[in-house]
Amino acid sequence: MLGINDDKLPIVDDNFTQEMREAVRRDDNQSTVKRQKNLLAKMVEDKKVIIKSIRSGVATKTIEEERDVKFVTPV
Amino acid sequence: MLSSLHPYKYWIEDWKYIFDTPSGARYVAYFLDLSFISDNLFTFNFDREVEGTRKIIDSQVFDTICTILGRFFQSHVVSMQLVCDSQGGREETRKRLFDSWFSRLAPKNLKKIDRSGYAEEYRLFVSIIVWQDNPNKDKMIAILDEYCSSMLDY
Numbered sequence: 001m002l003g004i005n006d007d008k009l010p011i012v013d014d015n016f017t018q019e020m021r022e023a024v025r026r027d028d029n030q031s032t033v034k035r036q037k038n039l040l041a042k043m044v045e046d047k048k049v050i051i052k053s054i055r056s057g058v059a060t061k062t063i064e065e066e067r068d069v070k071f072v073t074p075v
Numbered sequence: 076m077l078s079s080l081h082p083y084k085y086w087i088e089d090w091k092y093i094f095d096t097p098s099g100a101r102y103v104a105y106f107l108d109l110s111f112i113s114d115n116l117f118t119f120n121f122d123r124e125v126e127g128t129r130k131i132i133d134s135q136v137f138d139t140i141c142t143i144l145g146r147f148f149q150s151h152v153v154s155m156q157l158v159c160d161s162q163g164g165r166e167e168t169r170k171r172l173f174d175s176w177f178s179r180l181a182p183k184n185l186k187k188i189d190r191s192g193y194a195e196e197y198r199l200f201v202s203i204i205v206w207q208d209n210p211n212k213d214k215m216i217a218i219l220d221e222y223c224s225s226m227l228d229y
Contacts, residue, residue, distance in 0.1 A: 040192075040199060040222055043118065046107070051122045054103055060089045070108040071090035074117065074147055 082139035093124075094139050101125065102136060104143055113211065113218055119144065137176060148185060148206070170200040177204070184208065188216055190223035199223075 046067050053063045060071050085094035085104075092104040104121035121140055170189075177187055184207045191200045203219045205212050 039112075040201070044199065047120055050105075050120070051103075054091070054122075055124060055126055060091065072106050072108045072117065073087050073090055073092070074106055 080138035080142050080145075081135055082142040083135055085139055085143065092121075092143050096133055096136060098133070102139070104140060106147070113215060115211070116215065117147075119147075141176060141179075148204070166200055170202075173202070186212070188219060190219055192223045 046069055049067060050063055050069070053066075064070060083094040083096060085092050087093075090105065093101065095101050101124040102121060103124045104119070106117045106119050109116040109118055174189075185204060186207050187202050187204045189200065189202045193199070201219060201223055203215055205215050209215070
């Protein structure tokens with residue numbers, strides 16, 4: 001018969017699990033911040049590359065594919 | 076306001092707005108879709124098509140860009156995000172120019188919210204323009220704040 005021996009259960013350290021949760025939360029926040037920075041950096045880089053491409057006569061469709069952007073003519 | 080402007084004739088070609096000036100400069104303006112950030116959000120850019128053409132102070136260039144932007148805001152319940160280009164280290168000049176244009180162009184119920192943050196090699200100016208009664212206004216501002224605050228720890 002199987003029984004549970006309390007002495008053999010892994011010791012769960014509340015402080016340790018709390019630290020783990022904090023670490024995961026910090027990682028999540030850092031990932032979000034990194035994504036946001038990357039997105040703004042990409043937008044700035046896109047502007048530079050797009051105007052260079054336009055000046056070189058590259059078609060909009062090609063720019064869209066290369067830079068993963070979408071031109072629109074809302075007016 | 077738009078009726079008082081004297082824009083150059085512009086046309087749409089390959090998803091870009093194009094106009095020529097009498098001095099021979101050709102300008103290209105374009106919108107990019109930013110719906111992956113938020114619905115009805117666009118970014119707007121314009122520049123001369125040929126680099127190095129002589130710059131001439133030309134108020135009709137201002138009128139033409141303002142006409143395109145004015146029609147954009149007249150016809151859409153949308154928002155526009157502007158990121159000032161850092162090329163040539165002239166991002167502050169571009170921001171001041173845009174501020175002056177906006178103050179001349181914008182109706183009172185159009186709101187511009189400015190933020191800035193430091194990127195690796197330059198200061199980045201980001202503005203969002205939104206109608207005061209846009210139901211997503213607060214959300215747009217929150218997104219802008221979130222993005223720019225993430226840059227401040229560079």
